Amino acid sequence: MDVSFLLNEYAEHRDEYFRAVAPPIIQTSNFAFKKVDDLRKSFEDEYSTWLYSRGLNPTVEILRKKLAALDEAEDCLVFNSGAAAIFAAVLANVKSGDHIVSVTGVYTWARKMFEEILPRFNVTHTYIDGTSIENFEKAIQPNTVIVYLESPNSWNYALQDLKAVATLARSKGIITICDNSYCTPIYQKPVALGIDLSLQSATKYISGHSDTVAGVLSGSKKMIEKIFNSEYMNIGSGIQPFNAWLLIRGLRTLTARLEKITRTTNAVIEFLENHPRVEEVIFPLHPSFPQYSLAKQQMNGACGLLTFVIKCNNVETIETFCESLQHILMAVSWGGYESLVIPRCAGMKRAEFNASEKEHRMLRLYVGLEEAAYLQADLHQAFEKINHLP
Numbered sequence: 148m149d150v151s152f153l154l155n156e157y158a159e160h161r162d163e164y165f166r167a168v169a170p171p172i173i174q175t176s177n178f179a180f181k182k183v184d185d186l187r188k189s190f191e192d193e194y195s196t197w198l199y200s201r202g203l204n205p206t207v208e209i210l211r212k213k214l215a216a217l218d219e220a221e222d223c224l225v226f227n228s229g230a231a232a233i234f235a236a237v238l239a240n241v242k243s244g245d246h247i248v249s250v251t252g253v254y255t256w257a258r259k260m261f262e263e264i265l266p267r268f269n270v271t272h273t274y275i276d277g278t279s280i281e282n283f284e285k286a287i288q289p290n291t292v293i294v295y296l297e298s299p300n301s302w303n304y305a306l307q308d309l310k311a312v313a314t315l316a317r318s319k320g321i322i323t324i325c326d327n328s329y330c331t332p333i334y335q336k337p338v339a340l341g342i343d344l345s346l347q348s349a350t351k352y353i354s355g356h357s358d359t360v361a362g363v364l365s366g367s368k369k370m371i372e373k374i375f376n377s378e379y380m381n382i383g384s385g386i387q388p389f390n391a392w393l394l395i396r397g398l399r400t401l402t403a404r405l406e407k408i409t410r411t412t413n414a415v416i417e418f419l420e421n422h423p424r425v426e427e428v429i430f431p432l433h434p435s436f437p438q439y440s441l442a443k444q445q446m447n448g449a450c451g452l453l454t455f456v457i458k459c460n461n462v463e464t465i466e467t468f469c470e471s472l473q474h475i476l477m478a479v480s481w482g483g484y485e486s487l488v489i490p491r492c493a494g495m496k497r498a499e500f501n502a503s504e505k506e507h508r509m510l511r512l513y514v515g516l517e518e519a520a521y522l523q524a525d526l527h528q529a530f531e532k533i534n535h536l537p
């Protein structure tokens with residue numbers, strides 16, 4: 148389906164609501180029945196009726212249909228956060244005694260689930276470097292049930308060959324789950340590449356305005372229906388109608404925002420790689436990126452998130468740089484209208500900083516909707532402030 152049709156028309160029923168261009172927010176918790184038999188049928192199959200908004204809701208339905216179609220998946224569920232989507236996807240597919248193979252450095256709350264929650268239920272995991280398929284082959288055990296991926300990773304942009312991993316896992320009856328937050332379905336479609344479940348934090352580019360937290364989980368109708376009837380209903384973390392409406396609004400401008408951000412990011416990268424205080428710029432669609440050819444093969448684009456390494460001998464230099472930025476905000480998350488920076492050293496004790504470790508000198512920059520020259524000027528003046536610092 149044409150992406151313009153998906154974002155502007157698909158799954159909308161304007162004849163049912165006064166031909167209003169923007170869909171209504173059906174802000175209701177429950178739905179009334181006229182016949183006992185209809186209520187009975189709804190109890191038996193909540194997945195195909197309006198009963199209660201912890202389950203299905205008409206505003207959320209518009210969003211679900213659009214997001215599933217964008218992912219080229221049969222169906223999807225929208226959660227109140229990306230973390231809830233991750234939790235439901237994994238929980239739905241493990242039992243005591245099972246084993247998970249996950250790539251290293253996945254999102255913090257995926258790691259917390261693997262390391263702190265699942266061991267309480269006798270579910271173990273192995274982290275691997277996902278850049279080579281042999282590492283998956285070696286790590287898979289007879290009790291492995293899930294291969295968990297995040298491609299690209301959102302700090303160093305390490306990729307996995309999604310098609311190859313999906314083929315390997317499928318041959319052994321193992322479920323594949325991929326965190327696709329970095330690319331969005333506009334730039335990468337894991338399900339179309341054979342991945343069973345694709346998820347993303349919709350907080351990022353789908354919302355696009357830094358005002359909503361949400362997550363999407365897409366896959367086959369069978370799998371999504373199974374998750375709806377257990378984890379989705381039990382965790383009770385489905386998206387609320389108003390937040391779903393905000394995401395539908397975000398979708399209207401998704402491609403326009405990504406295009407602009409992609410252009411600006413390329414200009415900012417050019418500025419950074421020519422700056423004497425920058426040792427390296429890490430970005431999956433840069434020709435210097437070690438997995439550049441794989442990135443070009445499985446991604447249609449990359450947008451605002453990049454990492455650069457500052458040349459310095461101590462942590463104060465990085466702190467001064469970040470605190471000198473006048474317009475680029477220091478905050479977590481990304482995908483909104485505003486540019487952001489977050490230094491790796493904020494995630495460690497000050498005394499642990501070791502300038503000989505490249506990772507410690509990394510800064511993650513998110514390029515938002517501002518003009519390139521405006522951002523370059525802000526970066527330039529912050530670099531001037533560290534001119535004299537070692």
Ligand SMILES: *Cc1c(COP(=O)(O)O)cnc(C)c1O
Nearest residue numbers: 228229230254301328348350361
């Ligand atoms: C933000 C993020 C998440 C979590 O999403 P929330 O909406 O914050 O719960 C998961 N994965 C990646 C890669 C993220 O950047």
